[in-house]
Amino acid sequence: MSGELTRLTAAGIAASVAAGEVSAVEVTRAHLDRIAAVDDCVHAFLHVAADGALRAARAVDDRRAAGEPLGPLAGVPLALKDVFTTADMPTTCGSRMLAGWQPPYDATITRRLRRAGIVLLGKTNMDEFAMGSSTETSAFGPSRNPWDLSRVPGGSSGGSAAAVAAFEAPLAIGTDTGGSIRQPGAVCGIVGVKPTYGGSSRYGLVAFASSLDTPGPLARTVLDAALLHEAMSGHDPCDSTSVDAPVPPVVAAARHADVSGLRIGVVTELNGEGYQPGVIARFTEAVELLESLGAKIAEISCPHFGYALPAYYLIAPSECSSNLARFDAMRYGLRVGDDGTRSAEEVMSLTRAAGFGAEVKRRIMLGTYALSSGYYDAYYGKAQQVRTLITRDFDTAFEQVDVLVSPATPTTAFPIGERADDPMAMYLADLCTIPSNLAGNAAISVPCGLAPDDRLPVGLQIMAPVLADDRMYRVSAAVEAALDQRRGHPLLDEANGLGEARPDGARPGEARPGEAGPGKAGPGEARAGGEAGR
Amino acid sequence: MSITREEVAHLARLSRLAIGEDELDRFAGQLDVIIAAVARVQEVAADGIPPTTHAVPVTNVFRDDTVVPPLGAAAALSQAPAAEQGRFRVPRILAED
Numbered sequence: 001m002s003g004e005l006t007r008l009t010a011a012g013i014a015a016s017v018a019a020g021e022v023s024a025v026e027v028t029r030a031h032l033d034r035i036a037a038v039d040d041c042v043h044a045f046l047h048v049a050a051d052g053a054l055r056a057a058r059a060v061d062d063r064r065a066a067g068e069p070l071g072p073l074a075g076v077p078l079a080l081k082d083v084f085t086t087a088d089m090p091t092t093c094g095s096r097m098l099a100g101w102q103p104p105y106d107a108t109i110t111r112r113l114r115r116a117g118i119v120l121l122g123k124t125n126m127d128e129f130a131m132g133s134s135t136e137t138s139a140f141g142p143s144r145n146p147w148d149l150s151r152v153p154g155g156s157s158g159g160s161a162a163a164v165a166a167f168e169a170p171l172a173i174g175t176d177t178g179g180s181i182r183q184p185g186a187v188c189g190i191v192g193v194k195p196t197y198g199g200s201s202r203y204g205l206v207a208f209a210s211s212l213d214t215p216g217p218l219a220r221t222v223l224d225a226a227l228l229h230e231a232m233s234g235h236d237p238c239d240s241t242s243v244d245a246p247v248p249p250v251v252a253a254a255r256h257a258d259v260s261g262l263r264i265g266v267v268t269e270l271n272g273e274g275y276q277p278g279v280i281a282r283f284t285e286a287v288e289l290l291e292s293l294g295a296k297i298a299e300i301s302c303p304h305f306g307y308a309l310p311a312y313y314l315i316a317p318s319e320c321s322s323n324l325a326r327f328d329a330m331r332y333g334l335r336v337g338d339d340g341t342r343s344a345e346e347v348m349s350l351t352r353a354a355g356f357g358a359e360v361k362r363r364i365m366l367g368t369y370a371l372s373s374g375y376y377d378a379y380y381g382k383a384q385q386v387r388t389l390i391t392r393d394f395d396t397a398f399e400q401v402d403v404l405v406s407p408a409t410p411t412t413a414f415p416i417g418e419r420a421d422d423p424m425a426m427y428l429a430d431l432c433t434i435p436s437n438l439a440g441n442a443a444i445s446v447p448c449g450l451a452p453d454d455r456l457p458v459g460l461q462i463m464a465p466v467l468a469d470d471r472m473y474r475v476s477a478a479v480e481a482a483l484d485q486r487r488g489h490p491l492l493d494e495a496n497g498l499g500e501a502r503p504d505g506a507r508p509g510e511a512r513p514g515e516a517g518p519g520k521a522g523p524g525e526a527r528a529g530g531e532a533g534r
Numbered sequence: 535m536s537i538t539r540e541e542v543a544h545l546a547r548l549s550r551l552a553i554g555e556d557e558l559d560r561f562a563g564q565l566d567v568i569i570a571a572v573a574r575v576q577e578v579a580a581d582g583i584p585p586t587t588h589a590v591p592v593t594n595v596f597r598d599d600t601v602v603p604p605l606g607a608a609a610a611l612s613q614a615p616a617a618e619q620g621r622f623r624v625p626r627i628l629a630e631d
Contacts, residue, residue: 104609197589211588240595241588310572321549328550330624335615344625349552361553362561365545366568369537372548382575384585389578391586423564424571440589466590 005030010076010170010224017060017075024057024064024075028119031077035121035168038498043143044153044163046082048122049089053077060117072251073231074117079169081160082123083130084215085204086110093206094126094138094156097333097355107204108236109173109215116231121169125159128357129324130180130208132156133429136420137359144416145188146497147456151413154184154429157218161188164218165492171228172218177209178312179409179433181216182445186408186459189447189491191225191476192218194433196467197440198243201236209319210241212312212437220492222446222477226254229469245467248442253470257477260294264475265401269305270432276411278451282458283407286448286479290405293478298401302393307386308435313427314370314383315438321367324360327352362423391439398465403475406432408445408459432461442469446476447491449483457491537566 005027008016016022032050039045060075085091085103087110092098106114113120127137135143135158143159145151146166153162157174161184164172174181176194185192193216200215207213217228229250236242266287271280291297329335329351330344337350356364370379397404410431419425436443445459460479464471484490493502542562546553553561607620616623 101613104605104612237597241590241592243590304578307575307578310574313568313572314575325550329615331610331615331622332613333615338616338625340625342625343629344627345550346552347625349547349550352550353552353554356551358557361546361549361551361557362564362568364549364551365542365561366565366572368545368549369565369569370572378576379572381585382578382580383572384587385580385583386575386578387586388583389580424567427568438586438589 006034006167008170009221010073010219010227011221013076013170014073017064018070020064024060024119025054027075028053028057028077028121031121031169038166039168041144041149041498042146042162042166042168043141044079044124044159044166044168045122046092046094046125046140046159047089049120052088053119053121056114056119060119063117071116071231072227073171075119076171077119077121077169078113078228079121079124079160079163079172080110080113081126081157081172081174083126083175083206084110084173085206086120086123089120089123091123091206092140093130094128094135094140095355095357095360096139097327099139099334101333103204105204108201108238109232110204112232113173118171118231124157124163124172127156127158128360129206129320130156130175130177131320131359131363133179133183133426134414134416134419135159136416137357139357142416144497145413147189147413147495149497151415151456152187154187154409154413156180157192158184160218161185161190161192164188164190164220165495166498170220171224173215173228173232174218175205176214176216176433176437177212178316178437179430181218182408182433182443182459182461183429185218186445186447186461187413187457189457189495190218190220191222191447192216192445192459193225193229194436194443195229195233195469196243196248196442198241199247199442199467199469200233201239201242203236203238207323209316210323211319212316214437220490222473222480223251223254225444226250226473243467248467248469250470250473253473254477256474257481259290259475259478262295262403262475263298263401264290264295265298265300265397265404267305267404267406268299268301269303270406274410274428274431275407276451276453278453279407279409279411279458281452282449283460286460287405289479289482290475293482300397300401300404302390302397302435304386304389304393305435308390308438309427309431311383311386311390312430312434312438313366314379315387317363317367318370318380319367321364321371324356324364327355359423387438390435394435394439394441394463394465403471404463406461406463408432408461412451412454412456412458436463441466442472444472444476446479447483448479449491450494537562537569
């Protein structure tokens with residue numbers, strides 16, 4: 001039974017807890033057991049807070065017993081990216097610089113999750129300071145893709161995506177600066193959402209690129225993502241860039257899975273050379289599916305999207321070089337070389353060299369270069385102008401169509417190590433996702449099947465105008481419902497990285513006789529554990 | 535243009551990164567490739583195009599000046615690498631001579 005609880009949706013768990021069919025403590029225990037059983041292989045978590053999670057679950061059960069009203073996600077476990085401050089858990093950002101750092105306060109999002117009765121299971125692995133597309137830049141070792149443990153789960157929110165895809169948590173929160181929620185969501189076969197910039201609070205989020213950083217949900221279903229979207233979003237006076245407007249009606253949209261009459265634009269520039277044939281095949285089918293559901297399809301050119309990647313890799317490193325100046329070894333975090341003879345500046349430089357990994361150093365130096373006098377106009381200034389042109393491309397497109405679609409990533413999950421020493425190859429993973437970060441509009445990745453060439457998940461990206469987040473939920477829910485119906489079971493039933501595929505499509509909640517429970521290591525799992533060797 | 539080892543050493547100094555001699559060559563090669571790739575933004579005809587600094591328009595934000603409890607010295611110092619007499623202890627900030 002406890003194994004099957006981890007297969008439930010967040011909406012299903014919340015309903016069962018509210019109805020008294022299961023306690024929040026039982027649900028939490030089931031997920032902690034699942035983490036204990038599989039996380040040696042997946043390595044989604046950097047910190048598991050078993051006691052705190054059980055305490056929070058017990059509080060939900062007590063409130064229910066006392067007849068108090070529960071929120072729509074009360075008692076649902078969640079995995080939180082280790083970039084949000086938590087007063088009762090360490091916050092490391094995947095960096096040696098912050099190893100063991102215990103923040104003195106909760107991020108706004110952390111606080112809102114707790115108030116909603118959501119149970120925080122722990123903190124998830126990530127690329128160091130969210131810089132990367134594979135979790136390989138984490139100082140604490142990479143996470144692994146539950147579809148194939150030899151492959152990356154994407155990044156930077158790879159631990160969050162892997163936790164959800166491996167049924168260690170029904171929900172997770174990530175941050176998306178250039179695609180860091182949508183790309184791992186796509187390659188792990190789950191839903192990943194970048195809300196409109198400013199729709200979710202950055203207070204207590206350790207900053208990477210402040211004009212781009214956007215917290216958002218990861219979930220196994222579109223409705224679950226929408227429920228979390230509503231629970232975490234809304235105006236925050238502590239974040240001066242927080243949008244003071246109502247949260248778009250994303251839950252209603254997720255329940256209204258209808259695209260008839262909707263105008264959908266296929267972006268010409270996000271296709272063709274550099275895209276895996278299996279990704280394009282599934283993407284094309286998804287567009288045909290939308291047309292068969294009544295949507296009007298048009299091809300739309302966004303001529304400057306080809307310059308989004310170079311503009312992003314100037315803007316994001318420039319902001320990062322400034323933001324990460326705060327790691328100066330004086331007030332918190334690592335300090336090395338303070339032997340009484342060295343100056344503060346020497347200690348600072350030694351600490352930063354020891355505390356930051358290679359990718360963070362590269363981006364700090366790249367940003368320092370782009371902001372240097374003599375280069376500023378040609379690099380940073382030019383990138384900011386390109387940012388304007390990309391926003392105008394979106395504006396023009398949204399005069400003609402309601403949403404835009406593209407593949408979420410150019411390829412499926414790549415093997416661990418394949419791009420680790422080739423920064424430019426790694427950067428290409430964000431090719432399709434970056435335009436929406438630069439323009440600040442909402443975008444989502446929803447699973448659209450497995451690539452026929454490697455049987456790995458492909459994500460369909462849907463981009464909507466600023467503060468029209470509900471539109472992309474409507475489209476995603478329609479795609480999800482049609483594909484699940486055609487397939488006869490959820491896509492994740494086919495994930496076999498842990499030797500647990502359910503090829504005949506058993507529905508969650510229906511245990512088959514004689515089936516090895518997810519808690520028991522199957523043969524595939526044992527082999528994978530041997531290969532992991534972290 | 536290409537990035538020299540000396541330029542990387544200069545960037546590392548500006549960035550307060552005491553990177554090793556062995557790292558200089560590797561970073562020089564990588565930064566050279568990356569800068570050549572991002573320089574493509576210069577191909578775009580952008581004369582007269584205003585720069586965008588932020589994803590959504592940012593204006594001054596005002597809120598009520600409400601008093602809330604501060605963090606407190608003990609909490610602020612709890613994660614300090616070194617503290618002394620209720621303050622952050624830092625290495626010397628002036629040169630010896």
